[in-house]
Each structure stands twice: as structure tokens, then as C-alpha cells.
Amino acid sequence: MANLKEIRSRITSVSSTRQITSAMKMVSAAKLKRAQDAITQMKPYAEKLKELLQDLSSSNDDDNNSPYGVQRDVNNVLVVAITSNRGLAGAFNANIIKATNNLINNELSGKNITVLAIGKKADDFYKRTEYNIKGTTLPNKLNELYDDLSFENVSKVSEAIMRSFTYKQFDRVLVVYNEFVNAAVQNVKVEQFLPIVPAETEDTVSTKNTDYIFEPNKEMIVTELIPKSLKIQFYKAMLDSFASEHGARMTAMHKATDNAGTLIHDLKLVYNKARQAAITNEILEIVGGAAALDD
Known part of the structure; x- marks a missing residue:
């Protein structure tokens, strides 16, 4: 009977866990709807602005070159790793850390690397490494961004990064983040934030033959539009x-809820079999006792 008590305790424990994972799934589903609407509305605008930014960068003459498009010998590299503040999201955070480490150890091998960790999970990992952001002029505590994820708050971070690039603190800035495809699919992306990548490799004919009318003038566009476009790109990544x-x-909690249901079903089968065996043993003992009395 002690075995039956242990199984009942496990069923109760797994049932409580299933209630928690089910509630977390519903909460994430509600938050996902708002977050998905935000990125869906932003993405077409950001992509078109990025296309204009690349065209403008590739067509700039020497008099109007933006400081954000200056190509330098790459020695100092800033890698911005964007994770979350919380776990229980499957491989979401682990994929970013893995991609960042692969980038550092392979493509950026031999460079002076600094990691700007956005999100508590990346911050906890990289503050124990030599790539910690401490000692630079960039923001140090960025976990609060998710408390109020707005363009104004994110712009402060992107402005600091852009300022560090123009001050030649970094020669190249890369952003590692999860691109949203749908609730079940997220693609890890590594994008060059600075310097601006000209549109040389993307549909060369269409970009180089595009004529623009600049209002009020080209210099104004360079000084105003390019910084704003960079801030938009960084905000889109966030x-x-x-x-x-x-x-x-939401996907991880959905799978956890389903797995808990399967485990409860299996435990109930084990419980019923053990209970049936215990009852059978009791009946056999009673029958055996009665037979002994008859003798």
C-alpha cells in the first residue's frame, strides 16, 4: 500500500505542474498576440527603410558620406546578444548564446571582442567571461528594456552603440537575435548593424539604377534619415x-502540458494495476484463511 501512496503523490504533483504549465501557456499566448501584432506592423516599414538605407549608402558621394557607413580595418568588434530575462522557453536563449559563441570562436577569431548582453540570460552567461561589457561607455544594465519595450527606450541603447562606433571604439557591430516566423518557429539571425552594408550584393541592377529626389537635400537626408533608420533596425530586432x-x-509550455497529461495517464495505469494486484492478494489471503479454517 505504501507503493500506492507514492504513486498517488506523484499523480498529485504532476497534476499541479500541469496546471502551472497550462496557465503559463495561456499567459504567453496573450502576450504573443500583442508582440506579434507589433512586429507584423513594424517589419514592412523597417525592411523598406533598410532597403533605402542600403541604396543611399551605396550611392553616397564623398561629400555626403555618413559616419555610420565608414569601413575600417576590423580589430574591435561589438556583438549584441539579445535574449530574454526569463527561462522556460525551450532552446530560445541557448540558441542565441550558442550562435554568439560560434561567431566569436570562428568568424571573429583573433579580434578584440566585446559582448553587449541584452536580457538576463545572456547577461548572466557573459558577465563571467572575458567578453563582459564592463569598462566600456555602453549601457551596462539592459534587462529593464523588456519592462517597457518602446522605441524611445530602445533608441537610447542604439544611440550609445552608434556613438561608440563613430568614436572608433568599435570597428564593427553585429546583432544576434531570434527572428520571429511564427509561434513554433524562430530563426537565429546574425546581422551587421554597423557599418552600414551597401546594397551591392542584393539585386545590383535595381539598386544601382534607382534615382532618388532628395528633399530638402542629400546632406539633410544623410544626417537625419540614416540615424533614424538604424534605430528602427535595432528596434525591429528587439x-x-x-x-x-x-x-x-507558449510552444514549450504547450508541450510540457501535453507531456504532463501523458505522464498522468501512465501513472494512473500503474496505480490501477498496483491496486488491482493488492486487492487480488487480499482476496487470496482471505480465501486461503477460509480454506485453512475448513480443514
Whole structure:
């Protein structure tokens, strides 16, 4: 009977866990809807602005070159790793850390690397490494961004990164984040944030033959539009990661809830079999006792 008590205790424990994972799934689903709407509305605008930014960068003459498009010998590299503040989201955070480490150890091998960790999970990992952001002029505590993920708050971070690039603190800036595809699919992306990548390799004919009318003038466009476009690109990466986090967590909690249900079903079968065996043994003992009395 002690075995039956242990099985009942496990069933109760797994049932409580299933209630928690089911509630977390519903919470993530509600948050995902808002995050998905935000990135869906932002993405077409950001992609078109990025296309214009690349065209403008590739067509700039020497007098109007933007400081954000300056190509330098790459010695100092900043890698921005965007994760979440919380876990229970499957491989969401682990994929970013893995991709960042692969980038550092392979493509950026031999460079001076600094990691700007956005999100508690990346911050906890990289603050124990030699790539910690401490000692630079960039923001140090960025976990609060997710408390109020707005363009204004994210712009402060992107402005600091852009300023560090223009001050030649970094020669190249890369962003590693999860691109939102749908609730079940998130793709890890590594994008060059600075310097601006000209549109040389993307549909060369269409980009180089595009004529633009600049209003009020080209210099004004360079000084105003390019910084704003860079901030938009960084904000889009944050929105992508935010929506991906809730999608990954909703999927993980859905699987955990299903697995808990399967485990409860299996435990109930084991419980019923053990209970049936115990009852059978009791009946056999009673029958055996009665037979002994008859003798």
C-alpha cells in the first residue's frame, strides 16, 4: 500500500505542474498576440527603410558620406546578444548564446571582442567571461528594456552603440537575435548593424539604377534619415526577439502540458494495476484463511 501512496503523490504533483504549465501557456499566448501584432506592423516599414538605407549608402558621394557607413580595418568588434530575462522557453536563449559563441570562436577569431548582453540570460552567461561589457561607455544594465519595450527606450541603447562606433571604439557591430516566423518557429539571425552594408550584393541592377529626389537635400537626408533608420533596425530586432520569446515559451509550455497529461495517464495505469494486484492478494489471503479454517 505504501507503493500506492507514492504513486498517488506523484499523480498529485504532476497534476499541479500541469496546471502551472497550462496557465503559463495561456499567459504567453496573450502576450504573443500583442508582440506579434507589433512586429507584423513594424517589419514592412523597417525592411523598406533598410532597403533605402542600403541604396543611399551605396550611392553616397564623398561629400555626403555618413559616419555610420565608414569601413575600417576590423580589430574591435561589438556583438549584441539579445535574449530574454526569463527561462522556460525551450532552446530560445541557448540558441542565441550558442550562435554568439560560434561567431566569436570562428568568424571573429583573433579580434578584440566585446559582448553587449541584452536580457538576463545572456547577461548572466557573459558577465563571467572575458567578453563582459564592463569598462566600456555602453549601457551596462539592459534587462529593464523588456519592462517597457518602446522605441524611445530602445533608441537610447542604439544611440550609445552608434556613438561608440563613430568614436572608433568599435570597428564593427553585429546583432544576434531570434527572428520571429511564427509561434513554433524562430530563426537565429546574425546581422551587421554597423557599418552600414551597401546594397551591392542584393539585386545590383535595381539598386544601382534607382534615382532618388532628395528633399530638402542629400546632406539633410544623410544626417537625419540614416540615424533614424538604424534605430528602427535595432528596434525591429528587439521586437522580433520579444515576439519569438513568447512564441517559444507558449510552444514549450504547450508541450510540457501535453507531456504532463501523458505522464498522468501512465501513472494512473500503474496505480490501477498496483491496486488491482493488492486487492487480488487480499482476496487470496482471505480465501486461503477460509480454506485453512475448513480443514
